[in-house]
Structures are given as C-alpha cells and as structure tokens.
Amino acid sequence: MADLVIGIDIGTGSTKGVLADSQGNVIHSEVVRHETSFPRPGWAEHDADDTWWADVVAICRRLTTLAKGDVAGLCISGIGPVFQAADERGQALRPAILYGVDTRSAAEIDELTERYGSDKVLEVCGNHMTSQSVGPKIEWVKRNEPEVWERTRRFLMAHTYCVFHLTGEYVLDHLSASMCEPLYSPFTNDWVEEWVEDICGDLPMPTLKWSNEVAGHITDNAARITGLRPGTPVSVGSIDAFVEALSVGVSQPGQVMLMYGSTMVAVQISDKALVAPSLWSNAGLLAGTSNVSGGMSTTGSLTTWVADLTGKDYDELSQLAAESTPGCNGLLMxxxxxxxxxxxxxxxxxxxxxxxxLTHSHGDIYRSTLEATGYGSRHLLDSIKESGGEASEYWAVGGGTTGGLWPQIMSDIIGIKQYIPKVTIGASYGDALMAAMTAGLVDVGTTWNSAEREVEPNLDNHEIYSEMYRLYLDLYPATADISHRLADIQAR
Incomplete structure (x- = not known):
C-alpha cells in the first residue's frame, strides 16, 4: 500500500483523526469526544492533557494499528488562537484559555490598545485587538495569576502543545502567530519585538515556521506512547478553520470557505496581508499566502441550545423550521x-x-437561529469585501452542511452560490494533506477534494431576507447598552 499519513484536528467538543493514503483516499477515521469547561460567564477552557494530548494519543494508537503500510507523516490542527501556559517541559500550568469565545480579557484589550495606540496596532497587525487576540489573554494571566506566570516558560496552542510532546520542538506557525495581536505582524511575518518584550517579558517565543514545514520528528518516548515510528516527521500544523479551508481546496486568492460548526468562520484567501479593522488579517498556512477572515462566536451551538430547551432532536426541529417562513413570521435573533x-x-x-x-412556534424559533447565522455571516462577508477582499468562489464545510435547510438559508440571505465538497470530514482531512506535503508525498499545490453539489440562492427569498438584514443591522446598536448592562449583572 502507498505511504499513509495521519491528520488530527482538535475541536471545541471533540477530536477527529483520519488515516489517508497519498491520493487522498480515507482509509479510516476516528472521533474522540471531550468536554469544554465554562467556569464563569465569558470564560471557556480546556484541560490540555485530558483533551488535547489524551485524544491525540488515543487516535494515533488506533490509526497506527489499522495502518497496513508505513505512516509517513502526521499533522495536527486545533482550536485557536488559544493560550496554554506551560513550564519548560511543556507541562500545562493552568487550563488553556480558549479563542474568542473566552472574553475575560476585555479590560486588558482596552488597556493595551490605549498603551500602544489603536491606529498603531492596526498599522502593525492589520486589525485591532479583540477577544480573539492572545496578547491580552497573556496579560490577563500576568495580572490575575502571577504565580502561574512566574513559572511559564512555554506559550503553546492546542496543536503545538501536542507537537511539543511528540517532538520536543517549541514552534508556532505564522498563521497562528498572526492571531496573537499585538505580538506579530502579518506584513513582516515576524514577532513585534517591542510589544513582545513589553507583554511577555523573558518568556521565550516559539520558533516561527509555515504550517506545512517539518516541526520535528517523533521521539522514542512519543513512539512508545502513540505507536508511530521514531523519526516520523510531524508538520507544524495550524488553527482548525484554516486547515479546513485547505481540505476543500480553498487556497487561491478570492476563494472563500464558510465553516458551519459550533461557531461560524469565514476564511478568504488573499495574495497579500490586508488592513481589516473589524476582522482578522492573517498570514497564510503556506509561504506566500495571506488570509482575511472572521468568526462568529455562537452558531451551531445555538441549535444545540434550542434542542436542549425544547427536548426535540435536530431532524424534528429542522422539519418544523422548514414549515416556517423566511423571516420566521417576523422573528429576528x-x-x-x-x-x-x-x-x-x-x-x-x-x-x-x-x-x-404568542403565535410563534418551536419551528419559528429554531429557524431564527439558522437565519441569525446567515445575517451574521452576511455582515462578516460584507466587512471582508470592504477591507479589499474580492470573493470569487464560496465553499461550505462542516457538520451544518449535511442537511439542506441551513445551507439554503445561508445562500438565500447572502445571495451566493455555495459548493459543498465530496469529502466533508473537515480539518483532519486538510491535516492529512499537509502531512503528505511535509513528507514529500505530494506537491504543495495538490488538492484532494471536489464539489459534490451546489446550493443556489432563491432570489425571492433573498429579497425578503434583505429587508430583515437591514433590521438585523439596526437591532444591535439599538439594544447594545442594555445588553452590556445585563452582561455586567451576569458577571457578578
């Protein structure tokens, strides 16, 4: 059998792995579920050992036992950007602080922005600091957990935590680093030394590499734990959403990926770094590429919330939502x-x-969650266009694309055609492709995926939704002050 590769993606609620050959044929896949902790409102955390590392070990052991041939390479992606404080041996010192769904560092965002200047941060980083940014999360740990900070000698993310324990190498990919505002500049593809020194002090920064480069090789100890051969090359890897874009062939300027998951992420490839004040201006996975992207905090998780509240399963709720009307009979979320x-x-x-x-039903409410995702995605894509990103093609990925209703609502609201790929495994499939690149089994420009179907917009529905979208844009500023006051009460 041809040389095999393993791709593993660490998600918010589960870790997925695939064993594939060098032609992109999936031999086997594995899923391990894990918990996300929400210890306080606005906080979201993972236990790195019980989730990231334990999952990766379990999946590697399972897939290597099924491999009838050599495993030539491994690549891992994960949720991000996150901040995992670790000691010199890579041992976690506290639970990992997750990406933008963890909003604890709001005060630090404001203070660092004032310290460095909003315009200067935008000029250097391409975007402002937000709850997604790692710099303020580090600052939060420094201020609130000084005993943890004093012992911190490694700054790791989900994928690099595992890479460190597999290879002993302390690395970070350029794309993930570019989401660490204000520590990195996508215009220079390097750390911003002045701000790194101010925020991180004597914390050593990881070595920067591109995602498909070799991070290191499986150590003898890691081989005993995982079942992989000693010396197997391990890719640097990256953040899941961007690797998922690669999994469906989104790698050329103008191509866009829409990821339907617990959160919604839009990734548009560009040929240069853009200034995008309300978005994420990032380095790319591969040398010579950049991205402009953004993400909503709650999308698929809203459907889970409604299912839990109503006691109905997704199939029943989807049927009820389909019986509702565009605009949910005048309901807007x-x-x-x-x-x-x-x-x-x-x-x-x-x-x-x-x-x-009093006439609104469970179907109306469930449909309103799907439509809210569409309005938020349209808002996001409009902002990408305003930053200079010209979209030419849209690929939809993730579990939410398996049913017909949600993608159709998205196309109707945004007014776009979406391509649904044949292989919908997700980022782990993109990881397998990058592992094959790193191992030299395929060229850098290789694409394994193709479209299975297309979703065309219904123009009549688009007209209805455009009116609702205008109301959506008005609703946030009209209610923001009250929402902020309620958030203060929730935080007490």
Missing part, C-alpha cells in the same frame, strides 16, 4: 449568546430574540 467576535468585536454583546408573540 441576534446570535451574540457568547459575545461576538467579527465584525462587531463586542465580548459583552448578548443574544436578543425580537418580535416574539
């Missing part, structure tokens, strides 16, 4: 249940369900 990332960057925003009356 703001999906900011965990604050919001892009483009409003407001960690204290809260969810709003406007227009309720």
């Amino acid at each position: 703001l999906p900011y249940f965990s604050g919001e990332r892009s483009p409003i960057a407001d960690p204290n925003a809260r969810g709003v369900l406007a227009g309720l009356n």
Whole structure:
C-alpha cells in the first residue's frame, strides 16, 4: 500500500483523526469526544492533557494499528488562537484559555490598545485587538495569576502543545502567530519585538515556521506512547478553520470557505496581508499566502441550545423550521449568546430574540437561529469585501452542511452560490494533506477534494431576507447598552 499519513484536528467538543493514503483516499477515521469547561460567564477552557494530548494519543494508537503500510507523516490542527501556559517541559500550568469565545480579557484589550495606540496596532497587525487576540489573554494571566506566570516558560496552542510532546520542538506557525495581536505582524511575518518584550517579558517565543514545514520528528518516548515510528516527521500544523479551508481546496486568492460548526468562520484567501479593522488579517498556512477572515462566536451551538430547551432532536426541529417562513413570521435573533467576535468585536454583546408573540412556534424559533447565522455571516462577508477582499468562489464545510435547510438559508440571505465538497470530514482531512506535503508525498499545490453539489440562492427569498438584514443591522446598536448592562449583572 502507498505511504499513509495521519491528520488530527482538535475541536471545541471533540477530536477527529483520519488515516489517508497519498491520493487522498480515507482509509479510516476516528472521533474522540471531550468536554469544554465554562467556569464563569465569558470564560471557556480546556484541560490540555485530558483533551488535547489524551485524544491525540488515543487516535494515533488506533490509526497506527489499522495502518497496513508505513505512516509517513502526521499533522495536527486545533482550536485557536488559544493560550496554554506551560513550564519548560511543556507541562500545562493552568487550563488553556480558549479563542474568542473566552472574553475575560476585555479590560486588558482596552488597556493595551490605549498603551500602544489603536491606529498603531492596526498599522502593525492589520486589525485591532479583540477577544480573539492572545496578547491580552497573556496579560490577563500576568495580572490575575502571577504565580502561574512566574513559572511559564512555554506559550503553546492546542496543536503545538501536542507537537511539543511528540517532538520536543517549541514552534508556532505564522498563521497562528498572526492571531496573537499585538505580538506579530502579518506584513513582516515576524514577532513585534517591542510589544513582545513589553507583554511577555523573558518568556521565550516559539520558533516561527509555515504550517506545512517539518516541526520535528517523533521521539522514542512519543513512539512508545502513540505507536508511530521514531523519526516520523510531524508538520507544524495550524488553527482548525484554516486547515479546513485547505481540505476543500480553498487556497487561491478570492476563494472563500464558510465553516458551519459550533461557531461560524469565514476564511478568504488573499495574495497579500490586508488592513481589516473589524476582522482578522492573517498570514497564510503556506509561504506566500495571506488570509482575511472572521468568526462568529455562537452558531451551531445555538441549535444545540434550542434542542436542549425544547427536548426535540435536530431532524424534528429542522422539519418544523422548514414549515416556517423566511423571516420566521417576523422573528429576528441576534446570535451574540457568547459575545461576538467579527465584525462587531463586542465580548459583552448578548443574544436578543425580537418580535416574539404568542403565535410563534418551536419551528419559528429554531429557524431564527439558522437565519441569525446567515445575517451574521452576511455582515462578516460584507466587512471582508470592504477591507479589499474580492470573493470569487464560496465553499461550505462542516457538520451544518449535511442537511439542506441551513445551507439554503445561508445562500438565500447572502445571495451566493455555495459548493459543498465530496469529502466533508473537515480539518483532519486538510491535516492529512499537509502531512503528505511535509513528507514529500505530494506537491504543495495538490488538492484532494471536489464539489459534490451546489446550493443556489432563491432570489425571492433573498429579497425578503434583505429587508430583515437591514433590521438585523439596526437591532444591535439599538439594544447594545442594555445588553452590556445585563452582561455586567451576569458577571457578578
């Protein structure tokens, strides 16, 4: 059998792994579920050993036992950007502080922005600091947990935590680093030394590499634990959403990926770094590429919330939502249940369900969550266009694309055609492709995926939704002050 590769993606609620050959054929896949901790409102954490490392070990052991041939390479992606404080041996010193859904560092964002200057941060980093940024999360640990900070000698993310324990190498990919505002500049593809020194002090920064480069090789100890051969090359890896874009061939300027998951992420490839005040201006996965992107904080998690409240499963709720009408009979939701990332960057925003009356049903409410995702995504894509990103093609990925209703609502609201790929495994498939690149089994420009179907917009529905979208844009500023006051009460 041809040389094999393993790709593993560490998600918010589970870790997924695939064993694939060099042609992109999936031999086997594995899923391990884990818990996310929400110890306080606005906080979101993972235990790195019980989730990231334990999952990666379990998946590697399972897939290596199934491999009928050599495993030539491994690549890991994960949620991010996150901050995992670790000691010199890479041992976690506290639970990892997750990406933009963890909004604890709001005060630090404001203080660092005032210290360095909003315009200067935008000029250097391409975007402002938000709840997504790692710099303020580090500052929060320094101020609130000085005993942890004093012992911190490694700054790791989900993928690099595992890479460190597999190889002993302390690395970070350029793309992940570019989400560590204000520590990195996508215009120079390097650390911003002055601000690194101010925020991180004597904390050593990881070595920067591109995502498909070799981070290191499996050590003898890691081989005994995982079942992989000693010396197997391990890719640097990156953040899940961007690797998922690669999994469907989104790698050329103008191509856009929309990721339907617990959160919604839009990634648009560009040929240069852009200034995007309300978005994320990032380095790319591969040398010579950049991204402009953004993410909503709660999308698929809203559907789970409604399912839990009503006691109905997704199939029943989807059927009821399909029986509702575009606009949910005059019902409009703001999906900011965990604050919001892009483009409003407001960690204290809260969810709003406007227009309720006694005739509204479970189907109306469930449909309103799907439509809220569409309005938020349209807001996000409009902001990308305003930053200079010209979109030419949209690929939809993630678990939310398996049913017909949600993608159709998205196309109708935004007014776009979406391509649904044949292989919908997700970022782990992109990881397998990068592992093959790193191992020299395929060229850097290789694409394994293709479209299975297309979702065309219904123009009549688009007209209805455009009216609702204008109301959506008005609803946030009209309710923001009250939402902020309620967020203060929730934080007590």
